[in-house]
Amino acid sequence: MLLRRGGYAGRILRVDLSSEQVRVESWPERWVTEYIGGDGFAAHILYKEVPAGTDPLSPTNRLILATGPVTGTMWPTSGRSVFVSKAPLTGIWGESHVGGFLGAELKYAGYDLLVIEGSAERPVYLMINDDDIDLVDASSIWGLSTADATSAILRASGDPDAQVAAIGPAGERRIRYASIMVNRARAAGRTGMGAVMGSKNLKAIAVRGHGSVEVADLDEFLRLAREAHRRVREDPQAQQMSRWGTWVLTAVKQEIGELPTFNHRTGVFDGWERLSAEHIRSHYTVNDRACFGCPVGCKKVNYVREGPFAGTFEEGPEYEGLMAFGSLLGIGDYATALRANQLCNRYGMDVISAGATIAFAIESFEQGLLTKEDTDGLTLRWGDSKLVIRLLQMIANREGIGDILADGSREASRRLGRGTDRFAIHVKGLEVSGQDGRTHRSIGLSHATGARGADHLRSLVTVDQLGYEKVAAERWGADRLLEIIDPYTERYKAVAVVETENTYCIRDTLIVCWYTVSWPPIFWMRDFAQLLPAVTGEESLGSTDQLIEIAERQVTLKRMFNVREGITREDDQLPDRFTKEPMPEGPGKGQVVHLNPMLDDYYRLRGWDVETGIPTRETLDRLSLGWMQDGEEGAEWGGRHR
Amino acid sequence: MVLLHKQLVVDYARCTGCRICELACSAHHEGRFQPSLARIRIVRYDDLGLDIPNVCGPCEDAPCVEICPVYAMQRDPVSGMVTVDYSRCILCKSCVGTCPNGVIILDTERMRIVKCDHCDGDPECVKVCPTGAITYTTPGQAAIKKRYDSLHEYLSEIARVSL
Numbered sequence: 001m002l003l004r005r006g007g008y009a010g011r012i013l014r015v016d017l018s019s020e021q022v023r024v025e026s027w028p029e030r031w032v033t034e035y036i037g038g039d040g041f042a043a044h045i046l047y048k049e050v051p052a053g054t055d056p057l058s059p060t061n062r063l064i065l066a067t068g069p070v071t072g073t074m075w076p077t078s079g080r081s082v083f084v085s086k087a088p089l090t091g092i093w094g095e096s097h098v099g100g101f102l103g104a105e106l107k108y109a110g111y112d113l114l115v116i117e118g119s120a121e122r123p124v125y126l127m128i129n130d131d132d133i134d135l136v137d138a139s140s141i142w143g144l145s146t147a148d149a150t151s152a153i154l155r156a157s158g159d160p161d162a163q164v165a166a167i168g169p170a171g172e173r174r175i176r177y178a179s180i181m182v183n184r185a186r187a188a189g190r191t192g193m194g195a196v197m198g199s200k201n202l203k204a205i206a207v208r209g210h211g212s213v214e215v216a217d218l219d220e221f222l223r224l225a226r227e228a229h230r231r232v233r234e235d236p237q238a239q240q241m242s243r244w245g246t247w248v249l250t251a252v253k254q255e256i257g258e259l260p261t262f263n264h265r266t267g268v269f270d271g272w273e274r275l276s277a278e279h280i281r282s283h284y285t286v287n288d289r290a291c292f293g294c295p296v297g298c299k300k301v302n303y304v305r306e307g308p309f310a311g312t313f314e315e316g317p318e319y320e321g322l323m324a325f326g327s328l329l330g331i332g333d334y335a336t337a338l339r340a341n342q343l344c345n346r347y348g349m350d351v352i353s354a355g356a357t358i359a360f361a362i363e364s365f366e367q368g369l370l371t372k373e374d375t376d377g378l379t380l381r382w383g384d385s386k387l388v389i390r391l392l393q394m395i396a397n398r399e400g401i402g403d404i405l406a407d408g409s410r411e412a413s414r415r416l417g418r419g420t421d422r423f424a425i426h427v428k429g430l431e432v433s434g435q436d437g438r439t440h441r442s443i444g445l446s447h448a449t450g451a452r453g454a455d456h457l458r459s460l461v462t463v464d465q466l467g468y469e470k471v472a473a474e475r476w477g478a479d480r481l482l483e484i485i486d487p488y489t490e491r492y493k494a495v496a497v498v499e500t501e502n503t504y505c506i507r508d509t510l511i512v513c514w515y516t517v518s519w520p521p522i523f524w525m526r527d528f529a530q531l532l533p534a535v536t537g538e539e540s541l542g543s544t545d546q547l548i549e550i551a552e553r554q555v556t557l558k559r560m561f562n563v564r565e566g567i568t569r570e571d572d573q574l575p576d577r578f579t580k581e582p583m584p585e586g587p588g589k590g591q592v593v594h595l596n597p598m599l600d601d602y603y604r605l606r607g608w609d610v611e612t613g614i615p616t617r618e619t620l621d622r623l624s625l626g627w628m629q630d631g632e633e634g635a636e637w638g639g640r641h642r
Numbered sequence: 643m644v645l646l647h648k649q650l651v652v653d654y655a656r657c658t659g660c661r662i663c664e665l666a667c668s669a670h671h672e673g674r675f676q677p678s679l680a681r682i683r684i685v686r687y688d689d690l691g692l693d694i695p696n697v698c699g700p701c702e703d704a705p706c707v708e709i710c711p712v713y714a715m716q717r718d719p720v721s722g723m724v725t726v727d728y729s730r731c732i733l734c735k736s737c738v739g740t741c742p743n744g745v746i747i748l749d750t751e752r753m754r755i756v757k758c759d760h761c762d763g764d765p766e767c768v769k770v771c772p773t774g775a776i777t778y779t780t781p782g783q784a785a786i787k788k789r790y791d792s793l794h795e796y797l798s799e800i801a802r803v804s805l
Contacts, residue, residue, distance in 0.1 A: 073675050074665040074770075101661075101686075108678065151689065160685070184688045212668070212676030222669060226770075229662075233772055242772075287691050288773075290660035295772035297658035301691030315691060 006216030007069025007535040018118030036509035037068030042084035057199035059119035070510035072104035072213040077513035079292025087191035090429035094191035099291035100183035108209025120201035138203040145346035146181035162208040168348030171198035177353035185315035189350035216537030237520035246319035247277035257586025258439040263359035268586040271332015317341035323434035324355025330382030347396035356431035360409040427454035439588035451558040459501035494601030505551035569613030647722030650697040651784040656775035659693030663767035681758035696743040698758035706737035
């Protein structure tokens with residue numbers, strides 16, 4: 001029975017690569033009120049179908065591509081989708097959201113989700129053209145870069161409007177932070193989703209859909225969407241984003257002393273100006289682009305005219321890429337960051353983890369824990385552009401030291417030993433993104449508690465740090481304002497993180513972009529509560545309390561996935577760099593993170609046991625997740641799938 | 643009297659490829675979000691980092707009118723707009739193939755030809771375009787407005803830099 005509800009296609013496309021079986025399933029209607037979509041649906045499926053201890057690179061693991069009810073509509077930034085799988089980089093919950101045009105196209109083809117199981121015997125790619133599903137021989141494109149593979153598939157399909165998600169050589173070689181590249185330059189970067197595709201011998205997913213997305217109340221929806229577009233267009237910071245992209249952050253971060261530099265050793269970088277928006281746009285940017293349905297258009301196309309990287313032409317990188325191949329490695333040169341970003345896009349690797357793993361190697365070398373014998377004679381040092389390019393090539397080809405660095409900083413430090421773990425700056429195996437808890441306490445808690453590891457996208461509070469006093473007071477009360485906006489105190493930070501994480505959870509079920517929700521803070525829970533009934537026709541989604549409960553369910557469900565893999569409070573820790581090494585200079589000089597009081601608060605607010613960090617039975621029952629401990633299998637929606 | 647018809651004028655340098663115009667177009671005409679039935683198409687070149695909006699007109703000699711064997715495609719002498727006379731259309735699809743902009747479409751669900759009608763003089767795509775890449779104006783005036791805008795932009799840039 002096909003679900004007929006506004007916003008949804010009502011169908012799951014399931015592809016078993018081992019048996020080459022394709023099936024279309026419906027999903028139970030109660031998922032609308034339990035999960036809404038996106039991350040929520042995917043979390044339910046992954047928990048039920050990927051048992052504890054599964055090797056992420058084995059055929060048993062699932063790769064899920066999920067959309068939400070807003071995907072493909074005219075709400076601003078509705079083109080996003082999410083890849084979910086057990087993560088090769090961390091061995092726990094893995095997810096990576098991506099922009100571009102893929103999610104909307106999947107909805108137009110008639111599917112809310114794509115679930116990939118098994119592993120193909122030979123390289124294939126999946127071609128979805130509405131109801132025509134083909135597994136196409138990919139032997140001629142195996143080994144190609146993501147860009148070349150995308151071009152080849154578009155040529156073969158004869159339809160330039162098809163949307164392609166592809167892996168490159170890094171995914172094929174199972175680099176543990178391999179990415180999936182959508183529309184060539186939009187990355188599902190983090191946690192190694194590309195390696196999962198590689199392990200399944202799946203080179204690419206191409207989608208073309210000619211159908212539609214219908215909402216429950218079109219007039220009301222269009223009224224809300226037009227108003228939303230107006231708010232984005234008139235927001236001064238969104239206008240800044242349109243012009244400068246996420247590069248605006250470089251100068252802000254430098255000013256507050258939180259621009260990760262020399263492997264997070266410090267938060268100020270002398271060479272920041274050549275990584276700043278004004279420098280880049282005036283010297284390199286040739287065009288502005290957007291993802292599907294986005295009025296902001298923060299994507300920048302750039303071209304290097306001179307110097308050693310002359311001729312490099314590529315979108316990006318975002319602030320995170322600038323940080324990872326700039327300040328983090330002591331390189332004050334945008335052209336290097338663009339070239340490194342291009343290599344990562346083409347090989348299909350996460351820029352944050354790649355940069356951080358290289359930073360790990362350089363600092364280990366600097367401290368004498370790595371020697372030229374380990375590096376095939378290479379001298380690893382800060383600020384060396386050519387070295388970074390060489391190391392990226394070695395990683396993608398698993399050549400020499402590159403083979404060790406290809407497994408990420410945690411695994412590399414395990415294999416190398418010698419005390420190198422001090423310089424592996426990660427949480428639960430995921431390299432820390434471009435923030436620092438020492439100068440922004442709430443991100444310390446976010447990094448420590450994020451379901452996929454040191455994450456800046458699932459609960460990063462922005463209003464406490466970037467001067468949104470009015471917004472912060474509205475959300476958390478004027479009486480708490482002074483402490484909430486003080487970046488150097490732990491008090492009330494768990495409140496801000498929990499409420500922010502809840503809102504972002506709903507954002508990730510719709511699915512809409514980080515920008516316009518997280519920063520600049522234009523849309524919040526009440527906007528989603530207005531939007532969802534118009535889209536889905538489900539009136540109960542018009543209550544923010546209901547949305548908060550759905551968000552809590554999603555956070556706890558992901559947590560239970562991790563608990564089943566052995567994660568407890570002991571794993572919710574930050575590297576010593578943030579808790580024991582005071583910030584050496586800049587505005588945050590002398591600061592360290594006191595994580596434990598924030599963790600206590602966080603678990604209490606989440607209803608998780610404070611000693612262990614494990615959700616209590618009471619919490620599971622309250623969130624209708626009691627089935628997780630009753631050992632009951634998911635028989636209610638078609639049961640086992642074989 | 644010389645008539646200068648208003649046209650959809652595009653500036654591909656401003657287009658970001660977001661396709662909100664396709665969404666608004668299909669919502670207005672079809673009551674749902676379905677870019678494949680939009681009367682405007684954004685052609686995206688990810689390899690070149692370029693996006694080009696394709697709209698109906700202005701065609702001085704409209705191939706869709708020329709090719710139609712039953713005279714179902716007719717140009718309104720006052721508005722300059724080409725419309726389909728559905729009572730004559732035999733669904734031969736010649737216009738679909740000949741349209742140089744690829745914006746005449748066969749709706750295979752309802753079996754009819756769909757094409758842009760400028761929303762009767764108030765185009766949705768223009769209203770939603772976040773960057774002003776699509777305007778509804780007389781072609782001559784578009785160039786004047788562009789020059790006017792760029793001077794303003796230039797002056798505001800000087801003001802910003804000299805702060």
